[in-house]
Structures are given as structure tokens and as C-alpha cells.
Amino acid sequence: MELKKVEKISKALADPNRLQILKSLHKNKACLYCSEINEIIELAQPSVSHHLKQLTDAELIIAEKEGREVKYTLNNKVIDQYVNFLTALKV
Amino acid sequence: MELKKVEKISKALADPNRLQILKSLHKNKACLYCSEINEIIELAQPSVSHHLKQLTDAELIIAEKEGREVKYTLNNKVIDQYVNFLTALKV
């Protein structure tokens, strides 16, 4: 994995609200609708939308449009790649 | 691992210069002197000092004073704990 990508993922993980979103996705078998996330995170809707964009841009989650709703899913593959980079860092 | 700690480590990893320092530590069998890091990173000395502090505060590296020099070592244990948190996030 490229350093630029590691940096982007780290940035996405470097916020308490975004970590909360990821934990909630984990609890809910990896997927949640945007409206459900809006209920969990105590921020205004545009702020939650911003955080979901950061996570999506880092590819930590995948957004799928379903009508006028959006379903978010954890991207296990990218988490694995990030973990592999970190593991390779050790001696 | 506490969310606050995950956030701190993620922040420490969210910078290209700090990732470069970690990669260099890996290449050099996990340890480097501050002066060597100053040569690798193309920033002024106080900036490098600042980045080393971020990494040390996150416990990703360990600082040991040796006379008037400081030796930095990768902290494999904390990297492992961080990796475990991320792995547990997957479904």
C-alpha cells in the first residue's frame, strides 16, 4: 500500500466521531443506513455527511445508494491492507 | 484499546513525514538516532523534533537518552495493539 493511501486512511481514523461510526458499523454486522448513523452521532446532519465522506474517500466504508437512502458497509479488504502495512512496519 | 488511544495513534500516523520516520526506523532494524532522522527528513530541526514528539506521545516509538543524543526505537507492542483493534473492527 502506498504511503499516500496509508496517510489518507490514518487521517480518516483520526477522529472520535468517525471511529464511533466504524464501531457502530461493526456492531450492526457491518452495515447501516445514513439515517441510522445520523441518530447515533450527536452532530448536525451536514457534519455526519462530512465524516461519512472522509471514510468513503479513504475506502474504509462503501456507500451504496438505495432509492433516496444510502447504505454504508465496512470495507474489510482495505482494513486488511492497512493492517498489513502496519504489520510489515514491525521488525 | 481505548478509542482515545486509537485516535491518538491514528493522528500520529496521519502525516507523510512521520510515516517516513517509521519506515526509516523499520529499515534500520527499528532504531535510529535523532540526528540521523534529521538527515532523512527534509525539514528544519524543530519540525523533526515536533514529529518525533507526536510519535513518542502516541507510544509508536520509544525515546532513550544516551548522553546528549536520543535513540528512537519502534514500539512493536503498541503497533500490535493498534492492529488488533482494527482487526476486531472487521465483521
Place this chain on the structure above:
DNA sequence: TAGATATATTGAAATGTTTCGATGTTTTTA
């Protein structure tokens, strides 16, 4: 012990991030 060397701290400018109200876009439904 005075000067040199290695690193840390301070303070300030530049830049980036977070947050929200207002508003825009898309899709559903009455």
C-alpha cells in the same frame, strides 16, 4: 569551566479540519 554539540521549547505565521445553518439535488409519495 568555557565553548561546542545535540535536542527541546517557544511563539507566530500559514495551512488544514471540524462544525453548522442555509440551500441544493434526487427520489418517493400523496
Place this chain on the structure above:
DNA sequence: TAAAAACATCGAAACATTTCAATATATCTA
């Protein structure tokens, strides 16, 4: 097809991070 619902985008305020010159501190050496 007009109104409602779900989400995204914009713009600005508040806050945090990065960077460096100047300076401080600690340790070594002549």
C-alpha cells in the same frame, strides 16, 4: 406534479496542526 424525505454541498466561524527562526537546556570536550 407538488410536497416531503433523505442526503449532499456551500460558505463561514472556530479550532487544530504544521513549520520555522529564535532561544533554551543538557551534555560533552578541550
